Amino acid sequence: MAEIIAICNQKGGVGKTTTSINLSAALAAAEKRTLLIDLDSQGNATTGLGFDKHKVEYSIYNALIDGVDITSILLSTDLKYLKVVPSNTSLVGAEVELVGVVSRETRLKHLLQAVDDEFDYIIIDTPPSLGLLTLNALSAANSVIVPVQCEYYALEGIADLQRTISLVQDRINPELKIFGIVLTMFDSRNNLSHQVLTEVKTHFKEVVFHSVIPRNVRLSEAPSYGKPILLYDVNSKGAVSYFELAKEVLMSEGGS
Amino acid sequence: MAEIIAICNQKGGVGKTTTSINLSAALAAAEKRTLLIDLDSQGNATTGLGFDKHKVEYSIYNALIDGVDITSILLSTDLKYLKVVPSNTSLVGAEVELVGVVSRETRLKHLLQAVDDEFDYIIIDTPPSLGLLTLNALSAANSVIVPVQCEYYALEGIADLQRTISLVQDRINPELKIFGIVLTMFDSRNNLSHQVLTEVKTHFKEVVFHSVIPRNVRLSEAPSYGKPILLYDVNSKGAVSYFELAKEVLMSEGGS
Ligand SMILES: Nc1ncnc2c1ncn2[C@@H]1O[C@H](COP(=O)(O)OP(=O)(O)OP(=O)(O)O)[C@@H](O)[C@H]1O
Ligand SMILES: Nc1ncnc2c1ncn2[C@@H]1O[C@H](COP(=O)(O)OP(=O)(O)OP(=O)(O)O)[C@@H](O)[C@H]1O
Ligand SMILES: [Mg+2]
Numbered sequence: 001m002a003e004i005i006a007i008c009n010q011k012g013g014v015g016k017t018t019t020s021i022n023l024s025a026a027l028a029a030a031e032k033r034t035l036l037i038d039l040d041s042q043g044n045a046t047t048g049l050g051f052d053k054h055k056v057e058y059s060i061y062n063a064l065i066d067g068v069d070i071t072s073i074l075l076s077t078d079l080k081y082l083k084v085v086p087s088n089t090s091l092v093g094a095e096v097e098l099v100g101v102v103s104r105e106t107r108l109k110h111l112l113q114a115v116d117d118e119f120d121y122i123i124i125d126t127p128p129s130l131g132l133l134t135l136n137a138l139s140a141a142n143s144v145i146v147p148v149q150c151e152y153y154a155l156e157g158i159a160d161l162q163r164t165i166s167l168v169q170d171r172i173n174p175e176l177k178i179f180g181i182v183l184t185m186f187d188s189r190n191n192l193s194h195q196v197l198t199e200v201k202t203h204f205k206e207v208v209f210h211s212v213i214p215r216n217v218r219l220s221e222a223p224s225y226g227k228p229i230l231l232y233d234v235n236s237k238g239a240v241s242y243f244e245l246a247k248e249v250l251m252s253e254g255g256s
Numbered sequence: 257m258a259e260i261i262a263i264c265n266q267k268g269g270v271g272k273t274t275t276s277i278n279l280s281a282a283l284a285a286a287e288k289r290t291l292l293i294d295l296d297s298q299g300n301a302t303t304g305l306g307f308d309k310h311k312v313e314y315s316i317y318n319a320l321i322d323g324v325d326i327t328s329i330l331l332s333t334d335l336k337y338l339k340v341v342p343s344n345t346s347l348v349g350a351e352v353e354l355v356g357v358v359s360r361e362t363r364l365k366h367l368l369q370a371v372d373d374e375f376d377y378i379i380i381d382t383p384p385s386l387g388l389l390t391l392n393a394l395s396a397a398n399s400v401i402v403p404v405q406c407e408y409y410a411l412e413g414i415a416d417l418q419r420t421i422s423l424v425q426d427r428i429n430p431e432l433k434i435f436g437i438v439l440t441m442f443d444s445r446n447n448l449s450h451q452v453l454t455e456v457k458t459h460f461k462e463v464v465f466h467s468v469i470p471r472n473v474r475l476s477e478a479p480s481y482g483k484p485i486l487l488y489d490v491n492s493k494g495a496v497s498y499f500e501l502a503k504e505v506l507m508s509e510g511g512s
């Protein structure tokens with residue numbers, strides 16, 4: 001039985017894709033069989049791992065809408081234990097096409113049953129919205145990791161997201177747990193970063209991961225080489241912080 | 257006749273709200289009658305100007321869905337020539353509610369006709385997606401300003417956005433022009449920033465504004481005080497760069 005983790009936050013640019021790619025890669029480096037699903041039509045997780053999103057034969061869209069078997073869409077990566085289901089702009093149409101479908105929120109959940117035994121972890125990168133694709137991720141997942149950027153607007157967004165998660169728990173997926181909040185782009189020279197860190201830790205207590213991801217330019221350079229940070233610069237602060245996060249995930253079997 | 261400018265980019269966290277607030281404030285400081293419309297359910301433009309998004313009586317949702325007159329929703333700000341139409345999480349439902357409505361893409365366009373004569377500029381902040389709300393903004397607008405963060409993923413997103421803009425030009429709003437691309441969060445110490453700047457200027461030539469918005473911590477602090485940068489720290493690099501951007505907007509009537 002795979003642990004299915006959705007990486008969610010409707011606030012844009014907070015590090016969802018960066019966390020999805022680098023947590024997946026760190027879990028694979030620990031020899032956990034890991035599947036990364038790119039559920040964002042921007043296809044950033046797909047290109048961040050070196051694939052050309054315009055040239056992939058099948059994407060998650062084909063599985064969700066056309067019924068193509070998800071096992072035939074798995075792409076291998078430079079890491080032996082990491083596979084990817086890619087996405088591209090064809091996914092833009094999916095939200096509208098799913099609206100008319102019965103059980104439109106649980107399509108992804110049913111798809112993933114076909115690969116559940118093959119993986120230890122399935123990580124789902126989501127778009128910056130609370131639409132049908134993100135709802136699909138939240139219904140398929142056992143738990144959710146929320147990246148929160150150390151900035152003012154990011155604090156605002158947490159309350160909105162909590163409300164969505166409890167709606168999903170009430171109506172679609174009672175098992176869904178919050179695995180944790182991970183603070184991202186923390187800049188120790190900047191007061192605002194410290195204020196946000198303190199406020200989130202005070203308010204959310206043990207739900208907040210101990211690992212804090214620092215602002216680190218190597219993390220933003222890595223996707224332009226199509227590599228996760230551990231293959232681009234394994235000694236960087238960014239790589240170290242994602243190893244630590246992976247360790248916390250491995251140690252706490254499925255969150256609170 | 258107001259110049260209606262949509263601030264769009266489906267990539268998250270690139271500076272749409274920061275540009276919407278600070279461009280609007282700079283135009284108002286130049287004594288142009290300016291209206292800022294918050295079309296994002298996150299309500300960041302609303303809180304960034306000091307309003308409590310949970311306490312506003314009416315929001316853009318009420319105008320779009322309930323037919324409340326937009327003139328009764330205008331909020332005054334600390335700047336004499338700047339008014340705001342607020343938003344909050346009630347807007348989350350609008351995309352689904354609009355799906356069944358006739359002429360769902362042009363609802364906002366019709367609403368704005370009621371205030372067209374009262375303002376010189378109407379600026380629309382949009383969410384990080386290409387859904388019905390952003391389509392409403394693109395159909396109501398005369399032109400679009402695209403903030404592009406000086407990062408790798410932001411480059412990827414430009415092609416997707418261009419495709420959407422040409423679809424809108426073909427099907428809904430033939431008058432829509434690209435006013436310009438504004439580079440944001442430029443960090444002169446970082447190679448990636450310079451690479452993105454060069455690539456965007458080479459590829460998009462005169463469509464790119466001369467003004468480049470630097471990464472400046474004062475810009476990210478200002479919203480926590482509910483103020484635009486020119487009221488929070490008028491001498492900061494962030495404030496100066498948005499004055500420059502406003503000057504370029506004022507000088508070139510409505511873009512290419
Ligand atoms: N810790 C970090 N240090 C420096 N840059 C980072 C860090 N994390 C992410 N970035 C960069 O910040 C930008 C936003 O991150 P990312 O794209 O992962 O966020 P996202 O939440 O997935 O965005 P979206 O909402 O568009 O999906 C990217 O250009 C990324 O490379
Ligand atoms: N030039 C800048 N320098 C430093 N910080 C900035 C700058 N511009 C924006 N920011 C900060 O970066 C974060 C993202 O900016 P902003 O929220 O304006 O982007 P957005 O595109 O509106 O995001 P979303 O996609 O969620 O709507 C915010 O916390 C903001 O305060
Ligand atoms: Mg992303």
Ligand SMILES: [Mg+2]
Pocket residue numbers: 272273274296300382383
């Ligand atoms: Mg915004």
